[in-house]
Amino acid sequence: MSEPKYKRLILKLSGESFAPPGERGINMAEVVHIARQTIKAKEQGVQIAIVIGGGNILRGAQFTAGNSTIHEATAHYMGMLATVINGLALQDALESLGAPTRLMSAIKMDGVAEPFIRRRAKRHLEKGRIVILAAGTGAPFVTTDTAAAQKALELDADILMKATRVDGVYTADPEKDPNAQLYHELTYTQVQEQGLRVMDPTAIAHCMEHKLPILVFNYRTEGNIERAVRGETLGTRVGC
Numbered sequence: 001m002s003e004p005k006y007k008r009l010i011l012k013l014s015g016e017s018f019a020p021p022g023e024r025g026i027n028m029a030e031v032v033h034i035a036r037q038t039i040k041a042k043e044q045g046v047q048i049a050i051v052i053g054g055g056n057i058l059r060g061a062q063f064t065a066g067n068s069t070i071h072e073a074t075a076h077y078m079g080m081l082a083t084v085i086n087g088l089a090l091q092d093a094l095e096s097l098g099a100p101t102r103l104m105s106a107i108k109m110d111g112v113a114e115p116f117i118r119r120r121a122k123r124h125l126e127k128g129r130i131v132i133l134a135a136g137t138g139a140p141f142v143t144t145d146t147a148a149a150q151k152a153l154e155l156d157a158d159i160l161m162k163a164t165r166v167d168g169v170y171t172a173d174p175e176k177d178p179n180a181q182l183y184h185e186l187t188y189t190q191v192q193e194q195g196l197r198v199m200d201p202t203a204i205a206h207c208m209e210h211k212l213p214i215l216v217f218n219y220r221t222e223g224n225i226e227r228a229v230r231g232e233t234l235g236t237r238v239g240c
Helices: 026-043 072-096 116-126 146-154 190-192 201-210 224-230
Strands: 006-014 049-050 101-105 131-133 160-166 185-187 213-217 238-240
Touching: 006 146, 026 049, 026 072, 026 131, 026 224, 049 072, 049 116, 049 146, 072 101, 072 131, 101 116, 146 160, 146 201, 160 224, 185 190, 190 201, 190 238, 201 238, 213 224
Parallel strands: 006 049, 006 160, 049 131, 101 131, 160 213, 185 238
Antiparallel strands: 213 238
């Protein structure tokens, strides 16, 4: 078995990865599929922390578009709580397959998750636990993409991996445009100047400032998380 290229990584999962395409809610078959791939990757000797979104349950934007009843900050907090629900589902899926885990939340909720403390999170990783990081940054007006970039920097990760439903970053939406071309490598500057939908601009700026590489790849292809950990060529790599 090949040695992992990275010692520690952040895996960014969207909430939509927890449901079949076009559906909402949590489909445990989808969650277990992700959990199984993650465990196989971890077995290669890499430390994995997962930042999870909540779009399969709700997005803050759906409560703010043309709706003045719910304050936008409140809507964002609702979205953060959705990520904790997803985190609980992923934790149980991982543990059902024998993987030790810790669920850590940026919003204090002692009954279901540990508070995120950087040193404690690093210690869990060193002990071989898969750490699930929920509730984003704990503050409104910040996406889970930015949370993933911040957590990668806090935890001294070697790379930020964003799992998507497509093979990487394209010139256009490949699900709508059959002529879209896949980029294999991009610089941070190219992403910014071309307005490519890799991650949100704040996340890209954080990674660019600290020279943290990003890999965007298709998690739905069996074995791709393992391949990514080994440093095999797949998806789109963003760097200097």
